[in-house]
Amino acid sequence: MLRERYINLIVLALLLVVPAHAYVTGEPFTVTLATRAVIFALAGVGLNLALGQGGLVSFGHAAYFGVGGYVMGILASHAQNYEPILQVPFLIEGTNAMPVIWLVAIVMSALLALLVGALSLRTSGVYFIMVTLAFGQMLYYFTISWPAYGGEDGLSIYVRNQFPGLNTLDPIQFYGICFVLLCAALFLVDRINKSPFGLALNGAHQNEERVQTVGINVYRVRLVAFVISGAITGLAGALFADLNRFVSPTMFSWQISGEIMIFIILGGVGRLFGPVLGAALYILLEHFLGGLSEYWFIYLGAILLGVVLFAKGGIIGKLAKREVSHDG
Amino acid sequence: MNTLLLIEQILNGLQFGVMLFLMAAGLTLIFGVMGLINLAHGSLYMIGAFAAAAVAGWTGNFFLALIASLVAAAIVGALVELTIIRRLYARDHLEQVLATFALILIFSEATRWIFGSFPLFLNVPEVLKGSITLPGGIQYSLYRLTIIGIGLAVAVGLFLLISKTRVGMRIRAGENDREMIAALGVDISVLYTMVFALGAALAGLSGALVGAIQSVEVGMGEPVLILAFVVIVIGGIGSIKGAFAGAILVGLTDTLGRTMLPLVFGSFMEASAATTVGSALASMLIYILMAGVLLFKPTGLFGAT
Numbered sequence: 001m002l003r004e005r006y007i008n009l010i011v012l013a014l015l016l017v018v019p020a021h022a023y024v025t026g027e028p029f030t031v032t033l034a035t036r037a038v039i040f041a042l043a044g045v046g047l048n049l050a051l052g053q054g055g056l057v058s059f060g061h062a063a064y065f066g067v068g069g070y071v072m073g074i075l076a077s078h079a080q081n082y083e084p085i086l087q088v089p090f091l092i093e094g095t096n097a098m099p100v101i102w103l104v105a106i107v108m109s110a111l112l113a114l115l116v117g118a119l120s121l122r123t124s125g126v127y128f129i130m131v132t133l134a135f136g137q138m139l140y141y142f143t144i145s146w147p148a149y150g151g152e153d154g155l156s157i158y159v160r161n162q163f164p165g166l167n168t169l170d171p172i173q174f175y176g177i178c179f180v181l182l183c184a185a186l187f188l189v190d191r192i193n194k195s196p197f198g199l200a201l202n203g204a205h206q207n208e209e210r211v212q213t214v215g216i217n218v219y220r221v222r223l224v225a226f227v228i229s230g231a232i233t234g235l236a237g238a239l240f241a242d243l244n245r246f247v248s249p250t251m252f253s254w255q256i257s258g259e260i261m262i263f264i265i266l267g268g269v270g271r272l273f274g275p276v277l278g279a280a281l282y283i284l285l286e287h288f289l290g291g292l293s294e295y296w297f298i299y300l301g302a303i304l305l306g307v308v309l310f311a312k313g314g315i316i317g318k319l320a321k322r323e324v325s326h327d328g
Numbered sequence: 329m330n331t332l333l334l335i336e337q338i339l340n341g342l343q344f345g346v347m348l349f350l351m352a353a354g355l356t357l358i359f360g361v362m363g364l365i366n367l368a369h370g371s372l373y374m375i376g377a378f379a380a381a382a383v384a385g386w387t388g389n390f391f392l393a394l395i396a397s398l399v400a401a402a403i404v405g406a407l408v409e410l411t412i413i414r415r416l417y418a419r420d421h422l423e424q425v426l427a428t429f430a431l432i433l434i435f436s437e438a439t440r441w442i443f444g445s446f447p448l449f450l451n452v453p454e455v456l457k458g459s460i461t462l463p464g465g466i467q468y469s470l471y472r473l474t475i476i477g478i479g480l481a482v483a484v485g486l487f488l489l490i491s492k493t494r495v496g497m498r499i500r501a502g503e504n505d506r507e508m509i510a511a512l513g514v515d516i517s518v519l520y521t522m523v524f525a526l527g528a529a530l531a532g533l534s535g536a537l538v539g540a541i542q543s544v545e546v547g548m549g550e551p552v553l554i555l556a557f558v559v560i561v562i563g564g565i566g567s568i569k570g571a572f573a574g575a576i577l578v579g580l581t582d583t584l585g586r587t588m589l590p591l592v593f594g595s596f597m598e599a600s601a602a603t604t605v606g607s608a609l610a611s612m613l614i615y616i617l618m619a620g621v622l623l624f625k626p627t628g629l630f631g632a633t
Contacts, residue, residue: 057421057422057425119619120622122623123561123622123626123627125421126359126365126565127561127627129425130365130557130558131561131618131622133557134554134558134561134615135615135619137551137554137615138615138616141611141612142611142612145608145610145611146604146608147604254550258429261422261426261429262426269422295437295441296437297433297437300430300433301430301431301432301433302430304426304427304430304433305427305430305431308419308426308430309412309415
């Protein structure tokens, strides 16, 4: 446990030092890369709660990522065009205030996760994987065929949204916002993992019958975890849209679901900092391998295959040399 | 809507359905016998289509191209099974998903590297070009009708293979109890490679057949793969009968939904709004169908409970 804690601290320290150094030496591009890594990490932290702790292999988390993105896109585009979203029966206006957008993104993706989770959790195992994948794909096709918000072309937002007291267009300040949110999500997930609820969730992962016999409603525990998981990933989607100032149906694509899973498996399934390390590593690979060869996905595929076949427990698993612990 | 158009759309739906069946049959067999969820099945579909396009380009013969698609997909399938897939049977589903996802990345990029990013085209052979007149005066594309025929023939062949032959008996035994059939002296690893290659060949054939209607390009397999997942969730995983029923149901629902829904909404809405709402809803229809089946039968129509 000690070793894993040290690794986590080193990862956190690097996430603070590297962008700060890049900012001081005048490399805003590196800050943007780091921001991408932190946002992807946040999406991964969300999925890790369902996948790592709960053993719920959701292959459709792009749905929540995309809903978060489109919440930002829709609210900000209405604010930018001064058109209210809804006039009857009551007035709803667009907004460019980040805290409001985050809140709406969290609520909307949680609602979607509630719906998808309630249906998919009736199944298990390989059915669950396919069903979550299919629901993600359903939203992808829906956004493509619904023309109101750009359809296939997506939606551009010209100015980054505002946060009271900060200049969000300054890369390092926007990075700071994302970093703080990631830390908040890590803290929340850590508390959940150590709570009776988290122990029940993990217990159901290891032995469903036993947890049921103790009198815990496994379906409900899993559904709540799935909803929280979707909400965190939705928040990441809103940030990602703000980083690019652009949303498109690709945010819903099954490749995004796969990538979020890759972050977790690279770092270590079920480990608090697994997705953080995995996302950072993914961004580094994308940057350096992408610079080496146009066909860098071949190398990524080979690395992923190697990790799955030979390095159980991911990078943190290899470094910490200990199974995931649940006692904290 | 007139009856002729409706019948034509039903035939289109059937054609789409039998193609989905070729994909879904392999997936469901591989899951049923080996317990493996194989995302790379879409890559085998793509490999079949590219092999057919390449051979058709060299020889100009469509039937050689079809054979090439079967052979290429079966060989690639067998090689992948021998080197990588067989290490995954004992692993959990998460690891199978990630490893086969990695295979998709490798196959797609390798294909892009060999053939480039531009789509290839596979022409429908002269013999099958044009349309024929069906009883009742319906003009229908001969090629699409041939696809329906091939699909149904494969379905019957597969059914006979599994229910009547010795290999089929072993496959069924493998689904029921892996340890027992290995203990009875059946070389289970050869059986696994055969089943995987058979599934791969079916996927490759379906890629080649569809490649002549659509374009042959990298990434063509994954949308079909996800539809095939919907099919086997509806039909029940591991059941060939379920895969067939699910495939026809999904094919018909999707095709008819796309033509009918805009018309249905048009009967009480303004035309452009009706097209928008209708087509958006049509794109979600099969997933709604899947959700409906899950509500009432979480293990699918023909799944074991």
